[in-house]
Amino acid sequence: MNLTVAHETRPCQGERANGDTTVVREIGSWALLAVVDALGHGPHAEEVAVAAANTLLGLPETTGAQDAVVALHLGLKATRGAAAMVCVLRSGLLEGCGVGNVLLRVQGARIPVTLTPGVLGRRLHRTRAFYGEIPPGSRLVLASDGISQRFRFTEQRSINPAALCRHLMTTYGKHHDDATVLVADVEEPRART
Numbered sequence: 432m433n434l435t436v437a438h439e440t441r442p443c444q445g446e447r448a449n450g451d452t453t454v455v456r457e458i459g460s461w462a463l464l465a466v467v468d469a470l471g472h473g474p475h476a477e478e479v480a481v482a483a484a485n486t487l488l489g490l491p492e493t494t495g496a497q498d499a500v501v502a503l504h505l506g507l508k509a510t511r512g513a514a515a516m517v518c519v520l521r522s523g524l525l526e527g528c529g530v531g532n533v534l535l536r537v538q539g540a541r542i543p544v545t546l547t548p549g550v551l552g553r554r555l556h557r558t559r560a561f562y563g564e565i566p567p568g569s570r571l572v573l574a575s576d577g578i579s580q581r582f583r584f585t586e587q588r589s590i591n592p593a594a595l596c597r598h599l600m601t602t603y604g605k606h607h608d609d610a611t612v613l614v615a616d617v618e619e620p621r622a623r624t
Contacts, residue, residue: 432523432567433620434462437592438613443472443577444606450476450513451575451611452484458492460522463499464615466533467515468575470550472609479510479552487517495519496528497560500551504530507552515551516573520617525565528558532576538588539569539617569617572599577610579603592616 434457442449450469456462465487469479486506490499496519503515514531527535529546537544542563549555565571570588572595574580582603590598592614604610 432460432462432520433618434520435592435616435618436464436613437596438611439596439600440611441600441604441609443609446472446609448472448474448477449609450480451577451609452480453573453611453613454484454487455613456488456492461492462520463487463490463494463496463517464520464571464573464613465499465515465517466573466575466611466613467503467513468531468533468577468609468611469513470511475511476609479507479513482507482510483513483515483551495560496526497558500528500530500547500558504551504555510552512550512553514576518571518573520565523564523566524562525571526560526562528560530555530558534572534574534576534578534580536572537563537565537569540565565617567617567619571613571615571617573613573615574599575609575611577605577608578612579605
């Protein structure tokens with residue numbers, strides 16, 4: 432499976448520090464895509480985002496999305512906490528796990544997205560993973576709550592991931608919050624030569 436991924440993030444208007452972050456890891460047939468949204472904004476939220484990214488970057492490539500979220504919860508125990516959406520793609524399958532007010536929209540596949548209530552690092556009940564096939568031609572959009580969920584997904588199918596990130600940030604980004612969007616297109620595997 433090949434992915435074309437783009438992401439964009441910016442801090443709340445008037446801030447320099449950003450409490451949102453993205454993590455993209457691709458190793459062989461395994462890929463991890465994540466958006467993390469620390470509670471609040473400013474320098475303390477940015478510290479949480481950095482800790483979350485470091486946790487996700489340190490996980491082995493055998494890790495599933497639900498286990499990654501549990502690792503985030505444990506790794507953020509001493510912080511103000513965060514919301515996150517983590518997706519792991521492997522061999523045409525997607526496992527996702529989201530906690531809090533984060534967004535995942537999927538085009539080209541039926542994925543029953545179910546979010547877990549709570550705050551990573553603070554209070555988290557039993558995490559709920561969701562699964563589905565993710566064929567070539569599918570598109571994933573992950574976003575923090577700094578992006579309004581009012582966008583129409585079907586309108587943007589012909590836009591490449593980087594242009595779609597810019598469009599969503601410009602048109603639907605909330606200025607009173609940190610905002611992050613990640614777009615990933617699933618493509619046919621490249622032929623080996």
